[in-house]
Amino acid sequence: MDIRPILVTLLRHKTASLLIVLEIALSCAIICNAVFIISNRIAELQIDSGVADDELVYLATSSLLPDVNMDALRKHDIQALSSLPGVKSASSVNQIPFGGNVWGSDVRLDTEQVRPTTHASLYMDDGQLLQTYGLQVTEGRAFNADEYLDNSAFDPNKIGPSVPAIILSRSLAQSLFPGQSAVGQLVYVWGENQPPSPVVGIVSDLMTPGTPGSFGDRYHTMIFPIRVSNGAYALRTTPDQRDAVLAAAVAALNASDPNRIIEQKDTLAQMRADFHRRDRAVIWLLLAVCIALLAVTAFGIIGLASFWVQQRTKQIGIRRALGATRQHILRYFQVENFILSSAGIVLGLLLAYSLNMLLMSRYELPRLPLAYLPAAAVLLWVLGQIAVFGPARRAAAIPPAVATRSA
Template structure:
């Protein structure tokens, strides 16, 4: 059995090395645990379902420039042509899409007297083809009828009498109650709107908005003002890229008095929306790997230095009967003690760092198991790192005890 007192006595003769390695281990534990937690949060964020068919869906924008350009007439022609293209399942006008990071938001209130809305909501303006084109899942109620589709301009006041809500928004407005037929206000100065359908899920465009991300309202109106319009199209499976090129060419051919632009798949929109999160995950991954490598090298360097310093002492122990296994176990135990001191400090530092992140960046509380898992990882890493110098120490011959330094 190894005794702890001789190990501690040997370590106390190299206090500076002990403190430096312990501090390095503590910092590594704190940074690695919190970085892994941030990576897991970002991965969960990026994995949230948008509520639409992303694989087969794309958007195209159109902006007119001719003196006689008529937006509403152009939209009618475009939609008739696009919906008739072989390979296109459906098409609809839309102001924005989930994941696109831009759009229209509004406050949803239950009464006219409210000073602040009950919940914020993203607004999607579509016609009766909108839900089918998006591939959104209607879980209650019904879709819009063609006679319910209106047109919104800059001068429009109020909101349509019937709208469709995302399920999370409906639950925030009426917890535990069937929302179909319920009325609420998108404008407390205007008439209320009634819920005629529920979709689940349907993300808002702003992927980093915690309050807004799941709250969406689908409105039966087409934007009929200005010169720009955006269409969303869903192709047959596997034909998206080909249909995106075809639709763009057909639109340019149909009306030369406009510019057809911004053809983009929803998968590309998702990639762009989460580009910063992906970059952060890569950077944190590199930081984690670098810290673990640097910590392992520090342990190797410290152990190698101590083996060199104690060569005569090790030879003496061998001459007195210590086996190679005993020398190996001594250095492994010594490193285990050093690592444990560092991990105690690192545990406090890890939770303290997480508390600081919660206070200043509104992150979630790190689950308890991250730190124990980090400690186990660093214990294993420390033992692997010291194994080389420890084996070199165990091969010191007893004859080294007779050599002068």
């Protein structure tokens, strides 16, 4: 088909053509980036925490009484919690994935370093953390019994007992010691005055609490053999017993200390759901935006094509009288729409890239993969052809005689 008559017609209707091109371009740019953000948020929802999400419950407590011996209270609490029916393991913890408490430390490989190599999140092990969280040592060993310290006897800001041993997550180990084993290496952590600590083991990736970007990597985590007595406990049970265990744990803690305040009590699954509430809201919002933009674009194409069919009734009738078939008329409008869509898509892809660069600079969004661009182009091409099909069929159905008499 000769497209020169189509181009001449479009140039004769510059304003309408430009408006539909701009509408398609804006839809393309926004949809490309919106779908990319949606895919990133969905990936966040599916992120592996590294722990037994479906088997853990978490409690955070505090006492109203002054001068409480927190170390003695921790021992009593762990004994009471471990004996509850359905509890596989109980641990006093300083933080948990998807929780609000975030502990961290700079990591240096040399005492003379001005800037740390990275920043990592700290998990404190009271002797039951690995079993409770469901962590597996993949290289090296777990902590020995004589390596554990009470947090009350440890001050990272003063010269004193150093962290006797460290377990690293796999991601942190590979980042600190690429191409070699981290087991047996020395690192400087948790205070500038501390001597180096040996790495004794590696566990599979364990997620940091807090928002992504708080540390060098979401899996840059370390485990110290330090028993914390801050009133926070994690219990491992079976998925079907989580609610019952949580209720029994609250009752047991209140029975041992009537002056205790239960500040938080949740299953880790619920904590994860709460943590990702904003991600889910963003996904639904952007989906609504994408659907609205596609609908507006489709109705814009339908409206413009319907208007042009009405305006060109005489021309269509003359073409039909001169021998043009319905298929010719149908193809004319489809080619015309394809040209407009292509112009809008080319401009939209440039806008999509520019918008992504802006989002990268303002909100630390990753670079838009090139695969999203052709996918958006195909989507809008198909949408355009579907939207124009109805008006084009009506145009093709105009009888030559009726069109001629309408002059």
